Amino acid sequence: MKAAGGFECVKCKFRFTQRSSLVRHSKKCVDGRPQPIRQKACRECSAAKTRCDLRRPTCSRCVVRNTDCRYLTNPAGPGIGVESDGFPQRDGQKFTSPPQGHVRFETNPLCSSFNPEVELPTPESDTLDFHSILPPDLGALENELPAVLEGYTDLDCLDYNYALIRNIPEPTSGEGVHTAPSTPAPAYSLTHHTMQMLFRIAKTWPRMMARGIQLPPIIHPKQVSDGNMPLPLANCFALVKMWHGQPHGGASIVQQTVKREMQMIANSFQTLDEPDLVTALQALTIYTLMLLFPSNHQQAIPQLDDRLIRDMRRIIRHAVSTGMVLQEETERTRPIWECWVAGTCKRRAALSLYTIYWGYSVYHVIPAFDCGELHHMPAPAPKYLWQATTSEQWESLYNRWLADWDGPYYRHGEIFTIKTGIRMDPRAELWFEEVDEFGMLFAAACNAIEREPELTAMEIAA
Known part of the structure; x- marks a missing residue:
């Protein structure tokens, strides 16, 4: 009317x-x-009070759990x-x-x-x-x-x-x-694109080890050159070959074997000496990727066991407590090449675990680890130092690197302080000039974390 x-x-x-x-x-x-x-989520996600990605006809969570996905x-x-x-x-x-x-x-x-x-x-x-x-x-x-x-x-x-x-x-x-x-909002797009790029690259690391042509950026050639690898890393090389050559439908067997090896590391990490602890961190990084990508036929990233995540956090904290910076690096003097290789690999493995779990937390919309305890340690090392093949070559390059840097080493936490814009401060520009692909990948993740206010890093109870 x-x-x-x-x-x-x-x-x-x-x-x-x-x-x-x-x-x-x-x-x-x-x-x-x-x-x-008003209910948008499927019945399974709604009952579990978990965010649903609303994919039709079946959401990712129901695909992983093989449950009946129904929308109201x-x-x-x-x-x-x-x-x-x-x-x-x-x-x-x-x-x-x-x-x-x-x-x-x-x-x-x-x-x-x-x-x-x-x-x-x-x-x-x-x-x-x-x-x-x-x-x-x-x-x-x-x-x-x-x-x-x-x-x-x-x-x-x-x-x-x-x-x-x-x-x-x-x-x-x-x-x-x-x-x-x-x-989408710019921060939302940046974060999710960075997460996808991170997983696309990190997924190749176990395959690199299995094929034997090159090594992932967290393992130094010096560690495998003499054929006397510590046990955690030797077991990891054996498992990646099993993972890479698994037959169709054999993912569950590989997963159970990987989980048992991770549990062995979790039970003994406090008794490991420094070389074994470094290789245990490296193996833990590769094992985590193998669990996130159990086969080539998956369509979604599965959720990890809560106990496994807690063990991972405990191991990282223990590794950080044993020291992440060499005394020579603090005093701006040249360390022994073998010691520098071990320290750099330890930092790269810990940083990789934090970054991979950050991508996992973005994918599943859960809190990430607080990596503030790593802010004081050196940022990823220059490409030419990492690729040096002999002690003499590395010592010469390290002396030149010390001469280029007027002041303390570039810290991991400084990456988060880079201001927006094209130009950077001289220290940041010098670090980007020297860094390799691993450092670039981590810098991209730092940029996404800084631009994503609603996904602030939070502490998970250990």
Whole structure:
């Protein structure tokens, strides 16, 4: 009915400025159509109170757990002059049907019910109201969206790959339909792209060891050149070959073997001497990657056992407590090459575990480890020092490196203090000039952490 301030619904007394809006609203309100369901997550994730990534037909969590993934949908109800495909039929007019019928407002994109392939009537041949060809949900969206999203704070679950229909014009205005592209926030995109890049690169490290052509950037050639590897690293080389050559369906056997080896390290790490502790950290890094990528056929990163994560944290803390900086590095003198190799490998392994777990925490939306205890240690070493093949070559290059650096070594924590912009302070520029691919990868992760305020690093109880 027409009220003094516009058009008023006879049932809920809600007022509209346009008659077409009232007509679309009445199809739901007067006919008693059920309101859209607010729950977006699947039933399994909702029951576990875990964030659901809303992938259809099965979310990642249900894929990993091999559970039945079901999403709640609104019960179908009769419409006014609406066929099963959700579009009105007038005078024998034929419309192409959407692949899945009329989609009610739930976790799908808001404009998914609008079929761009529908043959629209022209104003010259038909007087059909332009708004009447849209699904009823979209017509009432202007007034119902605040109520639907009330109390719903996890807006990251909405699909950013689509656009919201905006400013639907009147048929006589002569204007086209405007779309407002909806894109993720820059920090959200940066963090997730960095996480994906990190895993794409780190996933290759076990395969490098298995193929035997090159080594991952956390293992120095000096450690394997004499053929007398410590036991933790020797066992790791054997397991990566098993992981790399596993037959189809053999991932579970490899996983159980890797977990047993990790448990052995967790039971004995406090009694290991320095060389064995360094190689245990390196092996733990590779084992973690093997558990995150158990086979080449997986579509999602599985969740690790809580006990395994706690053990990993304890081992890292113990390694840090035994020292991460050589006395010669503090005094700005040249250490022995073998000691420098061991110290650098120890720092790289600890840094890799922290960074890999950060990517894991971004993927599963859980708190990450606090790596503040590593801020004082040297940042990843220069590429030319890491690639030196003899003691004489390394000593000559190290002397030149000491001469280039006027002051203390570049610390890991300084990477987090780099300001935005193209230019950097001289110390940061010199470090980026020297660093290898491993350091670049870590710097990219630091940049993503700094730009992501809602994923602040938090401490997990040990």
